[in-house]
Amino acid sequence: MPPFLRSPLFLVLALWAAGLGAAAQFAKIVVIFPELQAHYGETGAASGYLVSLISVIGLLLGLIAGIIAIQIGVRRLLLWGLWLGAAISAWQATLPGFEAMLASRLLEGLSHLAIVVSAPTLIAELSARRHQGFALTLWGSYFGVAFAVIALAAPWVLATFGLPGLPAIHAVYMAAVATLLTLTLPSVDRRDAPPWPSPADIARRHLAAYSSAFIAAPALGWLFYTLTFVSMLAILPSMLDPGIRAFATAAMPLASIASSMTIGTLLLRYLSAVTVIVSGFAVAILLVLVFLLAGPAP
Numbered sequence: 001m002p003p004f005l006r007s008p009l010f011l012v013l014a015l016w017a018a019g020l021g022a023a024a025q026f027a028k029i030v031v032i033f034p035e036l037q038a039h040y041g042e043t044g045a046a047s048g049y050l051v052s053l054i055s056v057i058g059l060l061l062g063l064i065a066g067i068i069a070i071q072i073g074v075r076r077l078l079l080w081g082l083w084l085g086a087a088i089s090a091w092q093a094t095l096p097g098f099e100a101m102l103a104s105r106l107l108e109g110l111s112h113l114a115i116v117v118s119a120p121t122l123i124a125e126l127s128a129r130r131h132q133g134f135a136l137t138l139w140g141s142y143f144g145v146a147f148a149v150i151a152l153a154a155p156w157v158l159a160t161f162g163l164p165g166l167p168a169i170h171a172v173y174m175a176a177v178a179t180l181l182t183l184t185l186p187s188v189d190r191r192d193a194p195p196w197p198s199p200a201d202i203a204r205r206h207l208a209a210y211s212s213a214f215i216a217a218p219a220l221g222w223l224f225y226t227l228t229f230v231s232m233l234a235i236l237p238s239m240l241d242p243g244i245r246a247f248a249t250a251a252m253p254l255a256s257i258a259s260s261m262t263i264g265t266l267l268l269r270y271l272s273a274v275t276v277i278v279s280g281f282a283v284a285i286l287l288v289l290v291f292l293l294a295g296p297a298p
Contacts, residue, residue, distance in 0.1 A: 005184045008126045012135050014181055015119045015126075018082060019142030020149075021174045022115040025054060025085060025108055027150040028166040030233060031249065032158065039163055040098045049102055057109025058116075062219075063206055065117045071196060074118045074125075075185050081114025082178035089171035093164040122185070133268045141260050144253030147233050151249040221277060228284065229256070 029036065029050050037047050058065075069077045088108045092101065120139050127135040150166070157165040197205070209215045237249045267276045 006186070008128070008131075011126050011184060012123050012138070014177070014184060015078075015123050016138055016142060017177050018078065018115055018119050018181065019139060020146045021082065021085060021170070021177055022112050022119070023143040023146030024150060024170050024173070025089075025112050026051065026143075026230065027147045027233075028089075028170050029105075030230075031147070031150050031154045032163065032166060035158065035163060039095065040101075043098055046098075046102075050105060053102055053105040054109045054112055056106060058113045061110075061113060062117075063209060064202065065113050067197060067202065067205075069118055069121070070194065074121050075187065077114050078118035078122065078185075079178055079182055081111045081118065082174050082181065084108075085111035085115070086171045086174035086178060089167045089174060093168035093171060095164055133273075134265055137260055137265050137268070140264075141257045143229065144256040144260075147253040148250045148257070151246060151253075155246065221281070224281075 033047075033051065036050060037043070040047065065077075085108065088104050088111060092104055095101075096104070120136065123135050123139050124132055154166065157169065161168065209219075233249070233252060236252075237245045240248050264276065267279075271279075
């Protein structure tokens with residue numbers, strides 16, 4: 001195997017590619033949501049579960065995923081998540097009935113959770129300390145990049161392959177990334193893993209996390225950031241004029257990526273991560289007020 005395939009830079013980029021696949025688990029539904037609604041007919045508000053059900057597993061099992069990663073190894077958890085995601089997308093490409101599609105989205109949450117728990121952990125482990133800020137900033141762009149690429153490609157995919165096209169392409173992509181990381185990610189001996197915690201111990205850990213602002217604060221910040229980010233990408237385009245919808249859907253995540261990789265990286269050189277986060281939320285509050293006054297203008 002060529003040495004560059006084992007280099008930290010290549011592995012970080014490959015793990016970021018895994019993150020793109022995880023983000024695409026949302027984007028492949030959101031971008032073609034009107035077409036899916038038309039395909040499944042009169043499903044009413046239940047059609048929204050096609051987008052949101054994937055998040056239920058993370059809501060219920062987020063902490064448990066971390067425990068599983070410790071027990072079986074972060075590398076193995078990542079690969080399981082990628083292969084499971086490939087299999088589910090392949091099944092979705094058959095356009096099963098509405099109830100079966102919802103069930104597949106719920107199961108897909110396991111794949112998504114496994115990837116987003118393990119990939120950034122491995123990125124932090126593989127990156128030199130002086131490069132960790134940039135590497136994790138790159139990781140933070142995975143959602144925006146995936147949405148932008150799929151928003152730009154979706155019209156052509158729909159015209160060429162129809163509704164099965166996006167999930168089929170996603171299945172091939174996930175399998176390719178899984179194969180690449182299977183071959184290149186170094187294996188880690190897990191003989192030092194602690195014993196599995198008891199259900200009572202798991203319950204105590206949940207109580208400790210949810211009752212401590214110091215432990216829960218980063219996760220709560222991520223919750224509200226993601227709530228805003230995904231809802232804008234999923235809902236705002238439908239409120240815009242169809243003539244500019246595709247442009248806005250692709251431009252919003254690209255703007256996010258541009259600011260993260262420039263302003264975000266620059267600020268981290270001179271300010272602590274906590275200061276950058278708090279500043280980001282302060283700016284977000286001001287922008288929400290602007291949106292309240294200006295409305296959903298592109």
